[in-house]
Amino acid sequence: DTGVSQDPRHKITKRGQNVTFRCDPISEHNRLYWYRQTLGQGPEFLTYFQNEAQLEKSRLLSNRFSAERPKGSFSTLEIQRTEQGDSAMYLCASSAPGGRYNEQFFGPGTRLTVL
Amino acid sequence: QKEVEQDPGPLSVPEGAIVSLNCTYSNSAFQYFMWYRQYSRKGPELLMYTYSSGNKEDGRFTAQVDKSSKYISLFIRDSQPSDSATYLCAINPGAQKLVFGQGTRLTINP
Numbered sequence: 001d002t003g004v005s006q007d008p009r010h011k012i013t014k015r016g017q018n019v020t021f022r023c024d025p026i027s028e029h030n031r032l033y034w035y036r037q038t039l040g041q042g043p044e045f046l047t048y049f050q051n052e053a054q055l056e057k058s059r060l061l062s063n064r065f066s067a068e069r070p071k072g073s074f075s076t077l078e079i080q081r082t083e084q085g086d087s088a089m090y091l092c093a094s095s096a097p098g099g100r101y102n103e104q105f106f107g108p109g110t111r112l113t114v115l
Numbered sequence: 116q117k118e119v120e121q122d123p124g125p126l127s128v129p130e131g132a133i134v135s136l137n138c139t140y141s142n143s144a145f146q147y148f149m150w151y152r153q154y155s156r157k158g159p160e161l162l163m164y165t166y167s168s169g170n171k172e173d174g175r176f177t178a179q180v181d182k183s184s185k186y187i188s189l190f191i192r193d194s195q196p197s198d199s200a201t202y203l204c205a206i207n208p209g210a211q212k213l214v215f216g217q218g219t220r221l222t223i224n225p
Contacts, residue, residue: 041218042203042215042218048211108158109158
């Protein structure tokens with residue numbers, strides 16, 4: 001399968017714990033995005049990498065959130081001291097260099113439940 | 116004002132009906148418009164994109180942009196139960212991120 005993969009698919013954690021999610025983009029895609037989707041809403045942009053550089057962060061990304069893409073391949077999103085409001089689907093997407101309309105290919109998401 | 120607004124539905128129609136899904140957007144400078152389809156517990160997948168104004172057709176699907184009224188539409192002809200999903204409109208505001216509407220949940224009843 002050459003699509004975007006995410007791990008884990010589901011995560012249940014207790015409030016206050018730290019969690020880390022992984023995203024493997026489509027190989028040869030140099031751009032990687034994280035979005036958050038809550039129930040009944042569309043995805044909301046969190047952050048974007050071009051290669052290993054994090055070029056944009058949403059104000060939604062509080063200081064408890066950190067994302068990395070150390071070698072320009074896979075990416076991790078860590079949430080520290082989770083809160084119940086962090087419960088959501090975390091989606092990763094990737095896109096190829098160039099292209100005018102920025103077609104983004106999404107992974108299946110990691111569903112986080114904070115108890 | 117949100118950059119993209121979409122009626123969340125839900126929308127339920129009989130099989131074979133023509134479905135019309137709509138979004139409005141706020142900034143007349145936007146040029147790229149997309150429709151994503153999202154099945155339950157899956158990530159969104161790109162269905163169609165359009166540039167500027169006009170229509171684009173792909174099989175049973177037609178995407179339409181009316182820049183004068185800042186309105187984008189997706190029409191599904193001969194709807195099938197397998198079309199049951201959430202449909203998300205999205206714009207590319209010129210930056211790398213996509214801005215999505217709320218999504219319309221569609222059910223096609225056999």
